[in-house]
Amino acid sequence: MTMTMNREQVFEQVRTVMVDALGVDDEEVKPEATLMGDLGAESIDFLDIVFRLEKAFGIKIPREELFPAEAILGNPEFVNNGRLTPKGLAELRAKMPHSDISEFAKNPDMSKFGDLFTVGMIVNFVENKLKAA
Amino acid sequence: MFYYSWVMRWIWIDKFVEFNSGESAIAVKNVTLAEEHLHDHFPGFPVMPECLIIEGMAQTAGILVGEAKKFKEKVILAKIKKAVFHNYVRPGDSLRLSAKIESIAPEAASTTGTVTCPDKIGNKLIAEIDLMFSHIDQNLAGKEFPKENFVFTDTFKSLLQGSAFKTVKG
Numbered sequence: 389m390t391m392t393m394n395r396e397q398v399f400e401q402v403r404t405v406m407v408d409a410l411g412v413d414d415e416e417v418k419p420e421a422t423l424m425g426d427l428g429a430e431s432i433d434f435l436d437i438v439f440r441l442e443k444a445f446g447i448k449i450p451r452e453e454l455f456p457a458e459a460i461l462g463n464p465e466f467v468n469n470g471r472l473t474p475k476g477l478a479e480l481r482a483k484m485p486h487s488d489i490s491e492f493a494k495n496p497d498m499s500k501f502g503d504l505f506t507v508g509m510i511v512n513f514v515e516n517k518l519k520a521a
Numbered sequence: 522m523f524y525y526s527w528v529m530r531w532i533w534i535d536k537f538v539e540f541n542s543g544e545s546a547i548a549v550k551n552v553t554l555a556e557e558h559l560h561d562h563f564p565g566f567p568v569m570p571e572c573l574i575i576e577g578m579a580q581t582a583g584i585l586v587g588e589a590k591k592f593k594e595k596v597i598l599a600k601i602k603k604a605v606f607h608n609y610v611r612p613g614d615s616l617r618l619s620a621k622i623e624s625i626a627p628e629a630a631s632t633t634g635t636v637t638c639p640d641k642i643g644n645k646l647i648a649e650i651d652l653m654f655s656h657i658d659q660n661l662a663g664k665e666f667p668k669e670n671f672v673f674t675d676t677f678k679s680l681l682q683g684s685a686f687k688t689v690k691g
Binding site: 439 | 599600602623624626627628629631653655
């Protein structure tokens, strides 16, 4: 089901998903809000969010597409002492074109990786999937 | 011996009346004054606690999800997405717990469900309960968990085997 949605419409759907999955208010779901830090999402919530996004937009979201960290974390070429190597950063950029990692790149501490998951990043991800569909 | 009988009692559904592997299932739970907790909840006005209704749905939906994967993985209740209650459940009520698989992925499954009481006038809607289950082996491979953490004891498998329904063998 491909439909032409503008960014505003995508954002509204994503916001509904976040409100339903995380039990937060509409106003809390701002583009810069982080899913874990600001909205209190936990790992099981991510799976719930993926299911709801798939349903809302008629897209399929393979786990590795939204969460490439798992493949990256295990690889010593990409992560050294909890920080991303230049190779790791390049890999992250390639795997997450929907995310602005410029700030994270300044200090690529993997314990802060979660901060990349903002509402805006999810909106970008969905937009990319809809364009590709 | 004591442990075994304690585990035997934590079962909040009595039988399956419908079972469509990988899709949906309906279980029945009869509420009886022989259930000890009802005399405290509440004295003079026994009602089935909502958390136990949720547990019944978790068992119905959990077995549905587990059987869909031939019980190869441990299934645990991870999130109660929605639990809305519309009416009380009283002793003598016969509950019908109907669960449907909404999505199923390697690491989790999502179910929707309703609890009704067909005997009551108008086939009363008791509750709407949507759940999320996690498949443990896909998420926490290698960790050891005590046996009682899991939905599937042999009691539950025998509920299915004892019913008339053909399930996936294995």
